Amino acid sequence: MTDPIIHMEGIKKHFGNVIALNGVTFDVRPGECHCLLGDNGAGKSTFIKTMSGVHKPTEGSIMFEGKPLSFDSPRDAMEAGIATVFQDLAMIPLMSVTRNFFMGREPTKGRFIKRFDLDVANDICMEEMRRMGINLRAPDQAVGTLSGGERQTVAIARAVYFGAKVLILDEPTSALGVRQTSNVLATIARVRSQGVGVVFISHNVRHALAVGDRFTVLNRGQTLGTALKGEIDAAELQDLMAGGQELAKLEGSLGGTI
């Protein structure tokens, strides 16, 4: 098996007297989709914020491509190749797809006056979006006119284009309809096949099982172990997420999975 791009061992994070993470171990290999599952309040958000450089862990080690690393800011993590697509997507509805795509990293031309090279930017944007399976009407189309799934895809395409080695997706399917969900899952599969390590955060077991290679369950700030695809089924995952408690009673009426 290939070496992990990022390996996080025994991560703990305390906020004052609140223990948000209490020993989380997680790694991502290139070209795999590692799902991080957990119920609300399990510590998923805190963990990805630690991974993307927003928080510094109180304890624990982060190895990036075999070397120990400590991120001081989200920028550091971004430059190292860890891209995070948060739920708000960092998209501006009133701006065009191209302007959003290159926001903060505009290609320029001209020696004395650095101009925003819109032609190049438009071409790259159209091409990258086509590779993700979305045909834009025009690159100057406002992001506000795109559907939720398309916006998600723009955010993913942007991260991949700017050299993400690890792509962290924070509940990318939580607000989407059925068709859009399947589009986004297909995009994840596409990104993975390009050799990017995908961290897929979700509390939807079925979405995770559809694209995941490995599954790690987070409960009350701790990882409960990692399972490979095929080793575990939906019901077991769900049980782990709920801590094996309350769900049992509802099992029958819910028909197995949620």
Place this chain on the structure above:
Amino acid sequence: MANATASADERIKTESITTRLMKRPELGAIGGVILVTIFFLFTASGSMFTFSGIMNFLTPAAQLGILGIAAAMLMIGGEFDLSIGSMVAFAGMIFGVLVVNMGLPLIFAIPLTMAFAGAMGAVNGAIVLRTGLPSFIVTLAFLFILRGASLVGLKLFTGGSTQLRGVRDAVEGDWLTPVFSGDAFGGAFQWMADNGWIDSMNSGAPKVPGIPVEILWFIAVAVVATFVLLRTPAGNWIFATGGDKNAASNSGVPVRKVKISLFMLTACAAAIVAIITVIDTGSTDARRGFMKEFEAIIAAVIGGCLLTGGYGSAIGAFFGAIIFGMVTIGLTYTGFDQDWFQVFLGGMLLLAVVFNNAIRKRVTGER
């Protein structure tokens, strides 16, 4: 190639030129200019649209427009500056003191005035960013602080008067004076008059001695602002900052730097207007720039800026200011009471806001 595949989507109708135009933020202002022109063509005496008449209304439009374009850029960046009008008085005082009391040549006085104004703009911006308060409140405070400081300062430097005279004498003969005052291309206009291409007076001098320099400044500011907004990374940052500052900073846009720079820019625009008008009248007083902050914001809004930021255009503000100039000056060419001007303006503003809202819904495809 890209368009060929895109147009294959059967759900999307091809856009007509009108719908494409509808999406430009400056459309409202251009439409407004046309409407106002038609109105005055019917009501005003013919001399309004002669060459000298046009210069007549473009001059106040230019002074307001320089402020309006800066205000538009700041609004696109998501902030307001209500202190620009007072800043005109404040910068005018600084400039007056530098050239009259201290006798500095323009080459030092102008950069120093700009630096003072820029610093005040930076203070405005820093307070807004540090406190997280709406810029509306912070700059409202500065509206009073700067106006008061101008009054007190002028009395201090003149020994009791709120007007500082003698600027004209002080800058007479300075090689930089023609850049900020008087008319440009005088020679060309004289030559055209000699050839009978433009109207001349009995003495042979042209009726319009040249293009007032503020109009050239106005055009230059509009061109540069439009270029920056639409064709540079900085422009993209301004739109992004105003659109959603969290999203922008998460994407690596230096949001704080953008906002502080924009506050400095509006203050410097106020300083330019102050310098031009002070040299022009030869004196500065504490009432200079009174109410200009609102007029500049109105020009920006007529020009298509959204109050919420992230959308608008410098060209729009350019035409917004021209509408302003046409209405203020144009009413004197008609039989109407001039004081209708404010009613007209309020009406324009209301119309523009309603219109802009509708446009924004079209752009974002909101339903």
